Amino acid sequence: MTGVINPNVRQNKAVQLDDGVYWVGALDPGLRTFDIILSTANGTTYNAYLIEGSEGFAVVDTVKEEYADVFFSKLESVTDYSKIKYIVLNHLEPDHTGALPELLKRAPHAQVCISQRAQTMLKALLKTGLEDLSYTAVKTGDTLSLGDITLSFLNTPFLHWPDTQCTYLIEREILFSGDVFGCHFCDPRLFNDKVGDFRFSFDYYYAHIMRPFKQWVLEALDLIIPLSLKMIAPAHGPILRDRPRRYVTHYRELSTSSLSGKLGDDEKSLIIFYMSSYGNTARMAEAIYAGIDDVEGVRVSLYDLQGGETDPFVDLIEEADALMFGSPTINGDAVKPVWDLLSSLVVVNLKGKLGAAFGSYGWSGEAVGMVEDRMRGLKMRVPTPGLRIKLIPTDEELEDCKLFGREIAGILVGKNQNRGKIIEMAEL
Amino acid sequence: MAKAKVTFQDIDLTVSVPVGTRVIELSEKIGSGIIYGCRECDCGTCMMEVTDGWNNLSNPTVLEDKVLKDNMAGRHQRLACQAQILGDCTVKPA
Ligand SMILES: Cc1cc2nc3c(=O)[nH]c(=O)nc-3n(C[C@H](O)[C@H](O)[C@H](O)COP(=O)(O)O)c2cc1C
Ligand SMILES: [Fe+2]
Ligand SMILES: [Fe+2]
Numbered sequence: 378m379t380g381v382i383n384p385n386v387r388q389n390k391a392v393q394l395d396d397g398v399y400w401v402g403a404l405d406p407g408l409r410t411f412d413i414i415l416s417t418a419n420g421t422t423y424n425a426y427l428i429e430g431s432e433g434f435a436v437v438d439t440v441k442e443e444y445a446d447v448f449f450s451k452l453e454s455v456t457d458y459s460k461i462k463y464i465v466l467n468h469l470e471p472d473h474t475g476a477l478p479e480l481l482k483r484a485p486h487a488q489v490c491i492s493q494r495a496q497t498m499l500k501a502l503l504k505t506g507l508e509d510l511s512y513t514a515v516k517t518g519d520t521l522s523l524g525d526i527t528l529s530f531l532n533t534p535f536l537h538w539p540d541t542q543c544t545y546l547i548e549r550e551i552l553f554s555g556d557v558f559g560c561h562f563c564d565p566r567l568f569n570d571k572v573g574d575f576r577f578s579f580d581y582y583y584a585h586i587m588r589p590f591k592q593w594v595l596e597a598l599d600l601i602i603p604l605s606l607k608m609i610a611p612a613h614g615p616i617l618r619d620r621p622r623r624y625v626t627h628y629r630e631l632s633t634s635s636l637s638g639k640l641g642d643d644e645k646s647l648i649i650f651y652m653s654s655y656g657n658t659a660r661m662a663e664a665i666y667a668g669i670d671d672v673e674g675v676r677v678s679l680y681d682l683q684g685g686e687t688d689p690f691v692d693l694i695e696e697a698d699a700l701m702f703g704s705p706t707i708n709g710d711a712v713k714p715v716w717d718l719l720s721s722l723v724v725v726n727l728k729g730k731l732g733a734a735f736g737s738y739g740w741s742g743e744a745v746g747m748v749e750d751r752m753r754g755l756k757m758r759v760p761t762p763g764l765r766i767k768l769i770p771t772d773e774e775l776e777d778c779k780l781f782g783r784e785i786a787g788i789l790v791g792k793n794q795n796r797g798k799i800i801e802m803a804e805l
Numbered sequence: 806m807a808k809a810k811v812t813f814q815d816i817d818l819t820v821s822v823p824v825g826t827r828v829i830e831l832s833e834k835i836g837s838g839i840i841y842g843c844r845e846c847d848c849g850t851c852m853m854e855v856t857d858g859w860n861n862l863s864n865p866t867v868l869e870d871k872v873l874k875d876n877m878a879g880r881h882q883r884l885a886c887q888a889q890i891l892g893d894c895t896v897k898p899a
Contacts, residue, residue: 497875728840729898753833753841756850760816760836788836795818799810802822805834 386565389450394608394616395549397429397526401436401451403444406563411472414723415585417578420563423448423472424612426553427455428546430523433462436487437544437553438612442475449476449483458484463521465490465528467555468541469498473612478503481510490515492532495540515542517600533557533597535590543601550607556586557597558624559611570619578614579624583631588695589726594632601625634696644676645789647731648693651703652682652712657737657769658703664775665701665735665764668782674790677782682714687721694722699731699789700757704744706736711744719751728756733785734763735778737770760788811890813837814856814897828853828885828896838898839885849876851885858894863887 385392391399406420423440425448434456440448452458461484466474469491481487489512491499496514503510515521517532531543536557544553560582564572587594602625609617609624617624640646649666653659662679669677680690694700702719704711732752734745745763752759764781766774807824811831815838820831829851832839842850849872855862859881865873869887882899 493877494875497871729838756840756842758836758838758840759833795816797817797819799819799821800835802820802826802831805820805831 381571382565383567385451385454386567389447390454391427391451392567394426394610394618395551398546398549398551398610399427399429399451399455400567400610400616401425401427401448401455403440403447404563404565405441405444408561408563411561415561415582417561417563421561421613422563422567423475424559424610424614424616425473425476426610427452428523428526428528429455430526432522432524434460435463435465435521435523435528436461436480437465437610438467438473438555439464439476439480441472445476445479449479459486461487462523463488463490463528465544465553466495467544467553467612468492468538469495469502470538470556471502473555474502488513490521490528490530492516492530492534492540492542494534495542498540520547531597531600533593533600535593536597537586537590543597545604550605552601552604552606552609552621554601554609554611556612557594558609558617558628559613560615562614564615567616568619569615569617572615575615579627580631582614583628585724587628588631588724591632591726594628598625598629598632640676643674645674645698646696647675647677647699647701647786647789648697649677649679649701649703650682650690650715650718651680651735652705652714653703653737654705654707654712657766658705658735660770660775661735661737661764661766661778662703664770664778665703665782665785668779669786671779672783672786672790675786677786682718687714687718690718691721691725694727695725697730699733699785700727700752701733701735701785702748702752703734704736704748706738706742706744709741709743711736711748715744715748716751719748719755722755730757731785731789732757732759733761733781734759735765735781736763737766737768739768742767761785809861809890810893812857812893812895813839814895822890824891826890828888828890832885832896837896839896840898841886844886846872846884846887849873849878849884852876852878852882852899853885853888853896854879854899855881855883855888856895856897858892861890861892861894863889863891 402424426437560578562575562578651662734748842848
């Protein structure tokens with residue numbers, strides 16, 4: 378096994394990847410949790426790269442601050458600071474910009490190249506002493522020359538920060554992809570054809586970091602797919618030199634809806650989740666369910682949160698067009714399984730999904746309003762005030778539940794009750 | 806009190822409001838799809854498109870202008886948490 382480890386990895390020397398292209402990153406094998414939300418069983422790497430052209434060098438990303446020494450030693454094994462012409466930052470997160478302030482001190486003439494959206498973040502990130510820092514903001518298609526080689530930029534916002542971009546070395550057909558195609562996996566053998574099996578880490582990273590931004594992944598792939606790709610050099614984990622296109626295809630699969638083709642073209646999916654202690658909220662849920670089922674074009678599902686773990690629901694929720702949550706009020710609050718579900722949705726994008734809440738209560742009935750606030754906080758739209766029923770629903774009230782379901786379903790399929798109506802603000 | 810009419814195109818509903826009302830004060834109540842984040846002119850989430858009556862909204866403040874620019878807003882896009890309705894206009898989620 379040691380036979381395939383390039384000794385430079387550990388000896389603070391740069392590792393050559395291609396003609397004039399070097400890895401100058403750092404290994405962090407001890408790391409177990411990243412950004413609070415991610416765990417990793419065997420650490421990570423901070424991959425920084427050095428590119429040599431006939432007219433100077435470009436550095437692509439740096440490393441986490443604690444690893445700055447390793448990064449600088451590796452840089453110095455190839456060049457001195459005076460020859461660094463450009464510093465490209467694919468996104469500004471500290472795990473890749475930690476060594477930037479020191480690098481700028483050592484290479485003050487170097488031009489920092491960032492995305493348009495990074496401009497306002499740069500100042501907030503480099504609080505000290507760099508107020509007069511000059512930088513170039515680049516966008517898709519912009520290029521920078523290093524003499525015989527050219528860097529070109531792809532604006533790939535929200536993967537996973539608003540300012541994310543990828544950098545492509547045209548002549549070598551290498552994509553420096555930042556966190557895209559990355560994973561937390563630390564193996565000194567560095568290359569995807571040498572390291573251990575990292576498929577799990579790759580998918581895990583996607584699921585936690587990229588998944589909320591699927592739409593943006595697909596847009597980025599539109600820019601990446603036409604490129605010739607000899608190698609993908611991400612900011613974490615193995616360098617993808619063996620059949621790099623596989624990873625592009627895999628990203629596309631991961632970003633494509635798993636429900637597509639399973640529902641009819643014009644069909645919308647609405648899911649009702651509820652919890653009930655004495656069966657009152659359950660009765661409401663069933664009546665709402667029945668009401669929705671009458672509406673054409675809506676596929677409705679009903680789930681009792683008592684019946685399972687929340688994890689599998691996250692997938693369902695991601696694909697759904699509308700969500701309804703039913704909770705009784707217990708001690709002035711909605712019940713824990715509802716909150717558990719509503720707090721495990723960070724990995725999916727809920728923006729704009731239709732939401733509604735309902736529940737039975739005894740005297741104060743706070744749950745419905747609190748769940749509505751949470752849905753709004755998750756950037757869902759909650760067009761209709763939730764339905765609350767005091768204690769045991771009567772037949773008449775169950776009829777109201779049906780109507781409530783029908784109303785929400787109507788909004789979902791775009792049956793517009795307003796039709797140009799004019800109302801007074803005071804009526805709201 | 807002077808009134809103005811604001812139409813929410815996505816739900817085809819018009820509301821008559823006192824002049825000076827901010828869009829944020831009513832869009833959620835009536836169920837328009839305009840989505841809010843920070844609600845205080847920082848995040849840019851509540852971007853909306855003004856499809857008619859562009860000049861009938863209060864001028865963007867320096868801060869709103871900056872946030873719009875950061876978020877690469879189009880010419881007729883505004884933040885719903887900031888824009889005040891001064892005359893008849895039509896808006897929809899951006
Ligand atoms: C332990 C406990 C605490 C409760 N606290 C509240 C409360 O704070 N406010 C309220 O409106 N109802 C409260 N209730 C009443 C329930 O909301 C009411 O019984 C409701 O109908 C239960 O609906 P379910 O059968 O769907 O669980 C409480 C009930 C229990 C058992
Ligand atoms: Fe990152
Ligand atoms: Fe990262």
